[in-house]
């Protein structure tokens with residue numbers, strides 16, 4: 001029995017997570033996958049009503065009582081400080097030390113990419129985004145705030161341990177999955193200190209994987225190459241901020257934010273799975289958000305928990321939905337969120 005904490009969150013989060021949960025429950029009922037789902041109402045509504053973002057003791061509870069976490073999205077225009085996302089999402093990433101943000105960029109169907117004449121084989125790579133430090137460390141501050149002489153500093157933190165473990169994770173993945181190249185993206189031509197550390201660690205780690213090509217690109221050039229020649233990528237590794245940016249671009253290449261899945265992982269510990277997209281306030285409450293990113297995220301979670309066959313079953317159902325245009329409008333269908341989710345759930349059961 002695997003225990004799953006479900007945190008739908010804000011905006012379209014609850015709508016897409018409802019469909020991911022439907023698919024999981026259908027699998028449980030028809031294929032005997034032993035899952036116990038527990039819902040938590042952490043998000044903007046709770047914060048506005050009670051002043052609580054991440055409840056006290058939440059991280060200890062998640063680590064002690066659950067096998068995985070399935071989350072929707074966090075962010076609400078009524079909370080401009082973004083405190084809920086900071087406390088709940090970044091709080092879980094940092095607090096549970098989920099140092100790998102694994103974001104596959106995998107084209108499901110050639111019709112879905114905005115690039116011309118690309119096959120599914122040409123857009124198929126994974127991004128290893130560092131997920132606990134970098135520009136997300138929250139360090140910085142104001143001096144003379146609100147005056148004409150105001151100064152704002154925003155610091156970036158790079159620890160040797162933090163850099164090394166994400167680069168090792170990328171090479172280990174490449175080795176285990178017979179990928180031939182790991183490409184590191186940085187801005188070491190400008191960020192002389194952090195960039196230098198990443199460069200040295202990358203070269204040192206790469207030496208232990210002679211069968212894998214170690215490739216480096218400046219991140220600005222990488223955004224260009226991702227569009228012009230995505231086929232060159234197997235495994236990409238980058239810091240927290242660049243990884244965030246590159247994976248929205250990657251999502252766009254592979255069909256859009258609506259279909260992109262991700263895992264926040266610390267091998268051997270409770271890990272968090274969430275679609276790449278956010279709460280998309282303009283879409284919320286309209287039954288138009290694409291649930292496939294959340295459903296593919298649930299599949300990724302199942303694979304992580306050891307249910308590889310069931311994960312493949314979900315992915316095949318989503319692929320078939322994309323082929324038959326049994327999808328929401330953003331990827332060319334005319335179904336609503338619930339109808340697209342139900343189509344996949346039926347296919348998974350059948």
Ligand code: NAD
Nearest residue numbers: 072073074075076257258276277278279280281289290330
């Ligand atoms: P977003 O990902 O929420 O949406 C950007 C656009 O992408 C949407 O307007 C929509 O056109 C499209 N899109 C996203 N998800 C879709 C889906 N499932 N189906 C169809 N189209 C989809 O990014 P944003 O508008 O920059 O951010 C909105 C809020 O979400 C902000 O508060 C932001 O901080 C937050 N956010 C949260 C997460 C997260 O919780 N993991 C991720 C990104 C953004």
Ligand code: IPM
Nearest residue numbers: 074075085089090244276278
């Ligand atoms: C993501 C999001 C988050 C991030 C925000 C909401 C803090 O953009 O998960 O990609 O920047 O990591």
Ligand code: MN
Nearest residue numbers: 244245248276
């Ligand atoms: Mn992002």
